[in-house]
Amino acid sequence: MTICIFGAGYVGLPLAYAFSKFYRVYCFDINKNRISKLKKGIDLNNQFGKRKLVNKNLFFIDNLKDIKECNYYIITVPTPIKKNNTPDLSYLESSSKTVSKIIKPGSVVIYESTTYPGCTEEICIPILEKESDLKYNKDFFVGYSPERINPGDKIHTLNNIVKVVGSNNRETTEKIKRLYNKICKKVHIVSSIKIAETSKIIENVQRDVNIALINELSVLFHKLNIPTQKVLEAASTKWNFHYYKPGLVGGHCIGVDPYYLSYKAQTVNYFPQLILAGRRFNESMGRYIAVQSLKLLTKKKINLQKARIAILGFAFKENINDFRNTKVLDIIKELENWKLNIKIFDSFVPPEEVKNIHNLKIYKFKEIKKFKFDLIIIAVAHKEFKKKITFYNNYFKNKRKKIMVDVKNLFEEEEYKKNKYAFFLL
């Protein structure tokens, strides 16, 4: 038994590692730098400690020629959106094309990448058939098993989550179930690829809509002078209330999947109301936070042209280095529109990459002591920012005018008041 995994990221790497305890595994990625690091046992995503990945059954490769014939091919490549918010299937297509050149009769191809209902059958399988000259469901077989990796979450790991598995062929489903049962305690079988695809995408759509609702409530409560956090705490004492925090919703799942589902909806002339309502609201939060910041500065009689602003956090989520589709960028862009003087601090994200992609300078958090600010915006709840409030007091140019915009509720209302801050809590 040999398995080839396409993609050595958040999804592919833990999968490759888990399977390598039982089978020979090839883990392929087009990112040569990532592969060369992984070969040395270094995972910059911090999912694995140093050298844990060095294993005689696990081969990291970046050259297609090195992919050997395998029984199972598992696709874990990213499914991002294009600039116009439509699905970018290029990774899915190119990995399918690669697989099509090497599959042999009897091979099973499993997709784990999140996508819209029908994508595997309408886009991927035709590519597999075309180049391989093999027949789907006769010569080779295809399944879908949505990934449920939650970056940074040590509790819900591959081993103890329920893994959904589906194909359009009972025998193949059984095969894939047995495969995943080696590494996951529980497998939930569904009767088609489409059901499996759909079950995944709605998880993130639901999350997006729920956070958007809380964001809307937070915006409304700010106008009504009602403390959102206290309201959420009280509501959460009800058995069926879902506790979500308001905030920026980016990343490559929640911020992306609603666009995938609505793309598919529109192909059957259905124009989504709720699926995209969450996205519409969440996309507006960065700008809203920027405007609240400017309002506070002006209220405290600080000249906007001279104001110095620190933004704490650039990653799309706390304690990770991933900044794909980060919505902190929306705050930054809005402030840059006003030509304000800002500095961004984040010790997790790689500064060179941020420089290359966004042309932004990222400072390590420890460098903050070199500067004085009029306003600090806490945008991400990295553990490095969780200090006592006196720590923050030090950075204000004029210590009688301390202004903080706290998107992540790092401190409570009472603490800001006690320390005489002008503040905005989302």
Next chain:
Amino acid sequence: MTICIFGAGYVGLPLAYAFSKFYRVYCFDINKNRISKLKKGIDLNNQFGKRKLVNKNLFFIDNLKDIKECNYYIITVPTPIKKNNTPDLSYLESSSKTVSKIIKPGSVVIYESTTYPGCTEEICIPILEKESDLKYNKDFFVGYSPERINPGDKIHTLNNIVKVVGSNNRETTEKIKRLYNKICKKVHIVSSIKIAETSKIIENVQRDVNIALINELSVLFHKLNIPTQKVLEAASTKWNFHYYKPGLVGGHCIGVDPYYLSYKAQTVNYFPQLILAGRRFNESMGRYIAVQSLKLLTKKKINLQKARIAILGFAFKENINDFRNTKVLDIIKELENWKLNIKIFDSFVPPEEVKNIHNLKIYKFKEIKKFKFDLIIIAVAHKEFKKKITFYNNYFKNKRKKIMVDVKNLFEEEEYKKNKYAFFLL
């Protein structure tokens, strides 16, 4: 210690009963019929078994003159909406007026009725002050403690839920906390009436939006030929997915509260996007179900003018007699627009009341055996409808054409197929 409770409905009655174990309680309602039944120990809402309510500490009254001077007044009157979907505060206002005439210095008035943030302070307290000639927070005191009664739910009862309690005065809050602690294990204190009001209303708004999202997904998946129920089951195996069923959302809480919150929002020029998006979608479901029914009949070549349709269920929720704001009415209205021949079956709701209010004839479910139908619509999941599928087979005029619209997923797709139904599952 004497307590007077205004409203002897779903909220007031359990409260009166619970307090009567410790204190003398007057339970007042303007519905004379309800009070005369309660005096005999009969609760037509079925929250209490026969004669359980006969208690020497508990006085049911329908005459204002019988209300004696009390230490605590608890308002549990309904807060419905008017025909134009704006708050109908008449019960809240009239009960406040009544209380204002009897409160004495030291009295505490507690509101439990769900309402928008600020309503207690802006509407109720001024009424209490005006007529009583007493000063709020000096002579008398006001608190808010949202009801969390879930009709038909035997698990989450007054005794074992967390009760939120708030007032704008620490001493009053402590007093109210001690009062409720007699009958509820856990009390959660908040620091203002407004926070307490808001915490309640968002619970129902969240529920409404979540069901609306699932309704939208169900509508979309029907177009994409994806079985909604299977998708929801698979998604629910994820640790943080919220399992909601699609369906009609009526009743006097979830179907009403979003309008209350959006009413308040508009007073500060905030036009809600998500708060009402759920309502907009949910309000459309009755018509959607009616149209799916007509489509099925037509597809099966049944002449619509001659079609006989059974609708099972009229209550707003399973196994209760409450039909306030039932959305089954939307299905009925749409079918009546088409001048179709329908019969409604529901053994829970009181037929005379439905006749008076809606001019609709309600049959007991056992009467169904007198009729033959072309289409059965299961609209409510009353336990009386949970039979074997062969039970339903009997009612079809033409047994080769069995057509069922199953809003509540009483049977699975496979069972309908096996029994050769033309069917629609929400």
